[in-house]
Amino acid sequence: xxKVIIIGDGPAGLSAALYLAKAKYTTVVYGxxxxxxxxxxxxxxxxxxxxxxxxxxxxxxxxxxxxxxEIVDEQVTKIAIADDGFTIKTAVGKIDEAKYVIIxxxxxxxxxxxxxxxLNDQKxxxxxxxxxxxxxxxxxxxxxxxPDKIQAIISAGDGAAAALDILSKEAGKDIHDFDNxxx
Numbered sequence: 001x002x003k004v005i006i007i008g009d010g011p012a013g014l015s016a017a018l019y020l021a022k023a024k025y026t027t028v029v030y031g032x033x034x035x036x037x038x039x040x041x042x043x044x045x046x047x048x049x050x051x052x053x054x055x056x057x058x059x060x061x062x063x064x065x066x067x068x069x070e071i072v073d074e075q076v077t078k079i080a081i082a083d084d085g086f087t088i089k090t091a092v093g094k095i096d097e098a099k100y101v102i103i104x105x106x107x108x109x110x111x112x113x114x115x116x117x118x119l120n121d122q123k124x125x126x127x128x129x130x131x132x133x134x135x136x137x138x139x140x141x142x143x144x145x146x147p148d149k150i151q152a153i154i155s156a157g158d159g160a161a162a163a164l165d166i167l168s169k170e171a172g173k174d175i176h177d178f179d180n181x182x183x
Contacts, residue, residue: 002170005088007076008104010035011152012142014060015159016102021069023167029071045153079114102139102162109144122147131162
């Protein structure tokens with residue numbers, strides 16, 4: 001199975017990681033838990049009456065790790081296109097490779113300039129509704145693509161859409177993630 005690197009550990013990145021790890025893909029999230037969620041009080045996330053941003057982050061990170069994803073507390077400083085996907089480099093010099101990269105870096109999507117994409121006038125990246133960019137296998141989700149209409153639930157949906165797109169691409173058919181109640 002393909003390896004996926006996710007840059008960013010807010011709702012978009014963690015949601016993508018959850019779906020991919022659940023499907024048993026090697027999933028590595030690079031993030032330092034500095035998301036703006038730490039300043040939020042959430043009253044508008046369907047299914048959750050209310051939760052503080054820090055509690056949301058703690059729960060989401062635990063859920064992703066329990067599902068099998070790895071979270072690396074390092075800042076990614078560079079993305080480059082490689083023979084079989086992408087290479088990333090962190091601030092401490094760590095190098096990692098993956099077939100797919102999802103950038104869920106909030107208001108800091110500048111990493112895309114290293115792979116031939118540019119930022120638009122709003123300092124965001126153009127991506128389709130599944131997070132696909134003009135660079136094959138490079139996805140951008142959440143705040144990095146839609147700065148005017150951003151909420152945790154929207155970002156989580158963006159991350160899920162990117163993950164399901166990757167799963168569908170790898171399977172060669174549309175993949176849906178439905179769990180059934182055990183009877």
